[in-house]
Amino acid sequence: MRRFSLWLRGRPLVADSALAMALLLLEVLGVANSDHKLAYLGIGVLLPGPVAFRRLYPRAMAAAMLALSITSTVVGYLAEDKADHIALFGLGIMLYTLVAYVGRREGLWFAAGLAVDSSFSFLLLHKPAGSDAIFTAMFFLLCWTLAEFIGARHAYDTEVAARLAVADYDRERRAHDAVSFERTRIARELHDVVAHAVSVIIVQADGARYALRRDPDAAEQALTTIASTGREALRELRRTVALLRIEPALEQVPQHGTAGIAKLVEMMRGTGLAVELELTGELDTISPEVSLGVHRIVQESLTNTLRHAGPHPKAWVRVLRRETDVLIEVTDSGGIPVQDPNGNAIKGGGMGLAGMRERIAVLGGTLETGRAPDGAWRVCATIPLDISDET
Known part of the structure; x- marks a missing residue:
């Protein structure tokens, strides 16, 4: 099991593609809840895409994910379809990716974009509201906290590797x-x-x-x-x-x-x-x-x-x-x-x-x-x- 974990660590595209496929499957299963299945499915197929490449191109994929989220809000408003896209959990994954692998500054910029996206969604679709808004905020906060922990771990591992390299030299x-x-x-x-x-x-x-x-x-x-x-x-x-x-x-x-x-x-x-x-x-x-x-x-x-x-x-x-x-x-x-x-x-x-x-x-x-x-x-x-x- 440990060997398989190390193998996956060296191949981020494999693990991230598996995560994107899981989100895509959930999107397909959620089509039944939509009144406009074709529009819902079109957006649902695109939303998991950036997740597959999140660690290869974190900034570009985060911007793409945010753009797709805003697009889904506009499409839902025009189609008068308030069905939730489960793949939007990818926004929290993108926030985690930016903070853990890129830096806090990029994470703050993305958090600001999430705030704009949430405000736009509330104005057009009146969601998230009430308990959903609290859940969404807690979800993003959890993603940030987890990213801080993992980022610190990555920084520690990088420093240890650098010291080992210096010691070997x-x-x-x-x-x-x-x-x-x-x-x-x-x-x-x-x-x-x-x-x-x-x-x-x-x-x-x-x-x-x-x-x-x-x-x-x-x-x-x-x-x-x-x-x-x-x-x-x-x-x-x-x-x-x-x-x-x-x-x-x-x-x-x-x-x-x-x-x-x-x-x-x-x-x-x-x-x-x-x-x-x-x-x-x-x-x-x-x-x-x-x-x-x-x-x-x-x-x-x-x-x-x-x-x-x-x-x-x-x-x-x-x-x-x-x-x-x-x-x-x-x-x-x-x-x-x-x-x-x-x-x-x-x-x-x-x-x-x-x-x-x-x-x-x-x-x-x-x-x-x-x-x-x-x-x-x-x-x-x-x-x-x-x-x-x-x-």
Whole structure:
């Protein structure tokens, strides 16, 4: 039954046509009460027509119904036939339709037209009068009251539908933003892994090429570093790609901490970069996001040092956990950047600093980079601690 009701709600012409047919049937049955059956039937056939299209063209059908009512009064007066047309109940239906589906202003205009029509009918046919007039007034008042209730219900349903539409849009937008954020995060991770590994491999390959004939041992060490760096990068790439396939549990998220930073520094030392490391505070108990951020800042800074701080670079790394944040300072020795076989400085075309700034912005921290008066390059970053994620 509910399904049929919903089906009818989407097809107003069907229900209204059924109502018009019911009025037409009553008109046919009322022909027996008329002294001029042909005139009565002619008007009776036309009166239910506007009811069938009342919700499709409410204003036009209301005007047509009012015109037919006045016409029936004139025809009844000329034919001296005072038989009532039952289909004139359609006037109340039209009043209800205007108030419920169009507005009160149109309903008031139609009510004024009904008043004129009733006055005209009373003058010509002396009806409605007495109890009939009271019944007619009560009928129209009931139609208006019912229309107010249904109109309020329609307005409520429309507002709820609008809010649901807005909620659906917001949910889709948040989902789209979440996907975009995740894509950016994964792109950042891939950039950090690949840029670091490729930079180390390029520097070591150039060094191996220079030392291949003069110092075979140094060349062998450089090739060993290239191989280990490539394997480490491959493992990192596999781990990052795995994040696209499954949603890892919290305990599966890599915890870099002090061990991760120490391993990174040891690997950079193997490339020929002299690094002094100072770790202060409980760095193993910070949240995974902050720990990964610290690791990537140190990694990118040391990679830039290896590429741009000259043939014998040196770097100082200081990571300090403070009360509300983590301080990361990386300073290098500066100097002349590593040159290719043609004597040109090897310049980075990547997004190292931009990537660091983006990562720090996501974590809500600050980043300062610049060259000191003595020529050294300094990176200073702070990342606020997420106390709720601390263990």
